[in-house]
Amino acid sequence: MSDTIPADHNSALAPRRDFIREMVADDVANGHFGRAPATRFPPEPNGFLHMGHAKSICLNFGIAKEFGGTCNLRFDDTNPATEDVKYVEAIKRDIEWLGFQWDAEYYASDYFEKLYDIAEGLVRRDKAYVDSQTEQQIREGRGTVTTPGTPSVYRARSVEENLELLRRMRAGEFPDGAHVLRAKIDLAHPNMIMRDPLLLRIRHAHHYRRGNDWCIYPLYDFAHGLSDAIEGITRSLCTLEFKDSRDIYDWLVEEAGFVKPPTQIEFARLELDYTVLSKRKLLRLVNDGHVSGWDDPRMPTMAGLRRRGVRPDAIRAFADAVGVTRNKQRVEIGMFEHSIRDDLNMIVPRVLCVMNPIKVVLTNFPEGEVDELDASYYPHDVPLTGSRKVPFTRELYIDRDDFMEDPPKKFFRLAPGREVRLRYAYFITCQDVIKNDAGEIVELRCTYDPATRGGDSPDGRKVQGTLHWVSASHAVECEVRVYDRLFAQPDPDDVPDDQDFLTAINPQSLVRVTEAKIEPSVLRDAADTRYQFERVGYFWRDPDDSREDALVFNRIVGLRDSWAKQVTKK
């Protein structure tokens, strides 16, 4: 491998500025927190990481790295009903795969006792109370966005009674739903979140880490900011829908007495055209069998993208390209596809693979002879060197799409009487078209020009097309899985009211090509080699299903194809 890859290929060198980095730079400049910038990535272990998380990971870990600070991994595991170790493991693997290493690994479930102590402190200062209303009553008592709520009859309980009840809640003396702990703030607050938010609820449930030893689980608003504060976070970065939670965040860290507590900054969550980025919807796709699992190569999950063959570098470059703002951020999938191509283009070897083979017989090429041709792995504009031999014989395959019996204008490929170049090989001219009884083309009879060996004509004549090809007797048959966008429309949720996003699924999102023919050199390559199949796209072996004697390739992303574009225009 050469070390001449252009420096600008690595976009991580010059991360772009955004409003959050400006604020952190300010913090550093004026010593606002009195400690180095500290961020955290706080997933709930109830699903797999997707592109939305990748954006947040790049932001949080990126800031820590750029400012010489730290970034923790904290599992926000406060809901025993949905969480599992298998997600913890998958999340850790995905973060590392993306190229980041956390400074400390924490679990909100380790803070339950600390949170309880803070809760008791609030009760003692009459800042929290035990409410024994039903869920329904609490909801009604909260009022609506336009009408103030009404205080619970239990709001006036004495500190002693609240303390007693809270201790008995912790001791497990009450069933689920019997009581909750609420902050005592203001039932008429214009911000709904501040209308005496719930802090603790009783759940006699098995927690994947705590087992059955705890039964009063903190809610997000109670746990999150205080967990940040306990860890000494400086800036707590989260998505826009938590904006209203900032009030309770600030209220709690203040009430709990933290000095120079963390503060929250919100940014827009990522949306991508032609896919969905919500755990709930991704789970539907998995559970309803629309995809093969969380790691289906069509999924926008880290596991899916990894299996598809996308490199983490491409994901980081993409996160950097979309930036961080407070605008609604719905990004064209083409921008992501560009990042993937841009990452692969300069580093992967080119090989020849015929997706939809049609036989070509060179009538003037000696039977049984094999011409070993030199073929560079890289085009002239990629600063890498390396080549292999490809066998050229009397019988070849080319792609069916590269021949037309009656070609339209601007079709620069093979047609009767027309001469084209076979890549790295010879000029050939189509002399005859062989059809079966049904009138289907089954074989092309061509002649080759021995003087054009290597692909250049000594007499200087030009051909308009260059085709990829393989030797019929040497080619290896393989399966190629052509993955495309999971949904057929940019916004999968843009469907009639009586339908849901599943109706927008693209039925062509996976096309299996079972009789593709690839050049034999790939058998010598490492299993994780990524290729460009010339004129087709970027591919690699499916890490799960490909075997030595039954190769399976995944399409990572196609090439930009202006011919296809021209065709669809008509």
Add this chain to the structure above:
RNA sequence: UGCCCCUUAGCUCAACUGGCAGAGCGUCUGACUCUGGAUCAGAAGGUUCCAGGUUCGAAACCUGGAGGGGCAACCA
């Protein structure tokens, strides 16, 4: 009929904080090429959501409005 956030090119973002509105992606042209890829050159694309105001000067500041979004789980 509440509170909060957002609005700059088709998309995603800039604009040194009040001083000639730019970039990447996409689109279109052309050149070159042993990938119809890549590369190179060029073009199109803007009432900076609207209306007032402040100012020598506004994308930026002020007022009002419009449009989009978030908040009324014992989810996160």
